[in-house]
Amino acid sequence: MRDTYHEDLDALGERLIEMARFARHAMERATTALLEADLNAAQEVISEDDALNDIDEEIERVAFDLMARQQPVAQDLRMIITALHMSGDLERMGDLAVHLAKTARRRHPESAIPPELRTIVTDMGQQADVLVAKAGEVLSKRDVDLALQLEQDDDKMDELHRRMLTRILDPDWQHSVESTIDITLAGRFYERFGDHAVHVANHLVYMVTGEKPDDFDREI
Amino acid sequence: MRDTYHEDLDALGERLIEMARFARHAMERATTALLEADLNAAQEVISEDDALNDIDEEIERVAFDLMARQQPVAQDLRMIITALHMSGDLERMGDLAVHLAKTARRRHPESAIPPELRTIVTDMGQQADVLVAKAGEVLSKRDVDLALQLEQDDDKMDELHRRMLTRILDPDWQHSVESTIDITLAGRFYERFGDHAVHVANHLVYMVTGEKPDDFDREI
Numbered sequence: 001m002r003d004t005y006h007e008d009l010d011a012l013g014e015r016l017i018e019m020a021r022f023a024r025h026a027m028e029r030a031t032t033a034l035l036e037a038d039l040n041a042a043q044e045v046i047s048e049d050d051a052l053n054d055i056d057e058e059i060e061r062v063a064f065d066l067m068a069r070q071q072p073v074a075q076d077l078r079m080i081i082t083a084l085h086m087s088g089d090l091e092r093m094g095d096l097a098v099h100l101a102k103t104a105r106r107r108h109p110e111s112a113i114p115p116e117l118r119t120i121v122t123d124m125g126q127q128a129d130v131l132v133a134k135a136g137e138v139l140s141k142r143d144v145d146l147a148l149q150l151e152q153d154d155d156k157m158d159e160l161h162r163r164m165l166t167r168i169l170d171p172d173w174q175h176s177v178e179s180t181i182d183i184t185l186a187g188r189f190y191e192r193f194g195d196h197a198v199h200v201a202n203h204l205v206y207m208v209t210g211e212k213p214d215d216f217d218r219e220i
Numbered sequence: 221m222r223d224t225y226h227e228d229l230d231a232l233g234e235r236l237i238e239m240a241r242f243a244r245h246a247m248e249r250a251t252t253a254l255l256e257a258d259l260n261a262a263q264e265v266i267s268e269d270d271a272l273n274d275i276d277e278e279i280e281r282v283a284f285d286l287m288a289r290q291q292p293v294a295q296d297l298r299m300i301i302t303a304l305h306m307s308g309d310l311e312r313m314g315d316l317a318v319h320l321a322k323t324a325r326r327r328h329p330e331s332a333i334p335p336e337l338r339t340i341v342t343d344m345g346q347q348a349d350v351l352v353a354k355a356g357e358v359l360s361k362r363d364v365d366l367a368l369q370l371e372q373d374d375d376k377m378d379e380l381h382r383r384m385l386t387r388i389l390d391p392d393w394q395h396s397v398e399s400t401i402d403i404t405l406a407g408r409f410y411e412r413f414g415d416h417a418v419h420v421a422n423h424l425v426y427m428v429t430g431e432k433p434d435d436f437d438r439e440i
Contacts, residue, residue, distance in 0.1 A: 064301065071291035081284065081304070088308070169397055177389055177400055184404045 005070050008062055012083045013139065015055050015062075019090035020136030020200070022052045026097035027132060027193060031125030033104035034186065035118060037111040045101035052094035059087040075210075082207040086139070089196040089203070093132065096189045096196075103182050112182045114175050120164050124190040127157045131197035138201045144208050147201035151213075157194035161187050225290050228282055232303045233359065235275050235282075239310035240356030240420070242272045246317035247352060247413060251345030253324035254406065255338060257331040265321035272314035279307040295430075302427040306359070309416040309423070313352065316409045316416075323402050332402045334395050340384045344410040347377045351417035358421045364428050367421035371433075377414035381407050 026045050033042035063080045066072060072080060103112050113121050131153050138147045164187045167173065168180060175183075202213045246265050253262035283300045286292065292300060323332050333341050351373050358367045384407045387393065388400060395403075422433045 064297065067287065067301075068293045068297055071293075073288045073291075077284065077288055081287075084301070084304070085308075088305075165401065168401065173397055177393055180397055180400050181385065181388065181404045184401045185408065188405065188408065 005066070005072075008066055009076060009079065012059060012062055012066075012080065015059055016083060016086050016090065017136055017139050019052060019055050019087065019094075020132060020139055022048070022055070023090050023093040023097065024129065024132040024136065026052070026094050027100075027128050028125070030097040030100035030104070031121070031128070033101050034113055035111065035121060035125075037104065037108050039105060039108045042101040042105040042108070045097050046105070049094050049098050052091055056087045056091040059083055075207075078210065079207050082203045086200050086203050089199045093193050093196045096193045099189050100186055103186060107182065112179070112186065114179060114183075117164065117167060117183065120160055120167065121186070124157065124160045124164070124187070127153065127160060128190055128193050128197075131157065131194050135197040135200040138204050142204065142208055144205050147205045148213065150198045150201040154194045154198045157191060161191045225286070225292075228286055229296060229299065232279060232282055232286075232300065235279055236303060236306050236310065237356055237359050239272060239275050239307065239314075240352060240359055242268070242275070243310050243313040243317065244349065244352040244356065246272070246314050247320075247345070247348050250317040250320040250324070251341070251348070253321050254333055255331065255341060255345075257324065257328050259325060259328045262321040262325040262328070265317050266325070269314050269318050272311055276307045276311040279303055295427075298430065299427050302423045306420045306423045309419045313413050313416045316413045319409050320406055323406060327402065332399070332406065334399060334403075337384065337387060337403060340380060340387065341406070344377065344380045344384070344407070347373070347380060348410055348413050348417075351377065351414050355417040355420040358424050362424065362428055364425050367425045368433065370418045370421040374414045374418045377411060381411045 026048065029041045029045045032038050033045060063084050066080055067077070070076075106112075131150060134146060134150055134153065137143065138150070164183065168183055173180075206212050246268065249261045249265045252258050253265060283304050286300055287297070290296075326332075351370060354366060354370055354373065357363065358370070384403070388403055393400075426432050
């Protein structure tokens, strides 16, 4: 019985790592969809999101069963509760990629990204990739030091987001209101994606150490 | 021992109801801050958000202790896990009110809401109030039928959100890019506030019945 128990606990961890892979792939394709007006990439992100939702539900089910049947305490219990939080964050990261993909699909065959913002959006996509890749690594290695780096990585995302808004607010910005709306929301979605990656890392720190990083859960 | 246990379980429910009250008050004041360019209201929302964060942390702590010490099963376990989810949603609703309050503060002494959008924003504020008030009532009465109404209430919020975007996209829209950005994000924050209220209600349904409403966790 204890063996199955530990297998189930390990499986939770594996499923979270898998979610991080899915979220990473979704975000990479969503950025491609936006920049290249790539309808196939957009559709792929939208249709593949169910997989992420399914794993989220599975994690919830397994976590519940583990708690009900095995009545874990201390670190195991912390691990299971933390897995629920992380799963919610990773599921949400998939949603944010879907939002971006839907923007790309709505504007197809045009690109939702005006030429002068291509560099910033490319950079935001890359920074999102850094964040979700690190979150995945943090999960697989249970690496607290690496986890604590994500705040700084997210600061870079926030800086890119500010630069994007500065560009839109520049008197030279001559694009349509529709374009302004799309860019405003896209910027927000990248920024939130970064926040959730940081959450995942912070949850890992709590899981391993029992201590929450400073200001955790205070970020808005 | 069991008495303390049930007191703690009841206390979790009470704290969630209290969070719904805080979130409702925050959103009502945030809407006032936006519409009336009321700096005091904005500051109040921003400074009072810590209270919501504190209760969220307290719920997490109590839930963990309950699971570790009492090893609840079946409905009690479901109640505790659900409380964690609801607490996260309600805490986030406070954050969204803070975002709106910060927009109002940034634009003070001007109002962030152009005259032609005052009616829609007033309606969105009222709809947010309906949603969070019902979520609170759902929590206090554990009323599954009422909980299932929230999807329809949220449809009204989504409709208001669409009308807002239609107004911004109208060729008559002559406001600054800054204003377009603020309104775009404000609309998004109201819409997300509604989504989280629906989540709270759906979690309550799951808590009471053990069944998730259709498409729960699939909303993006």
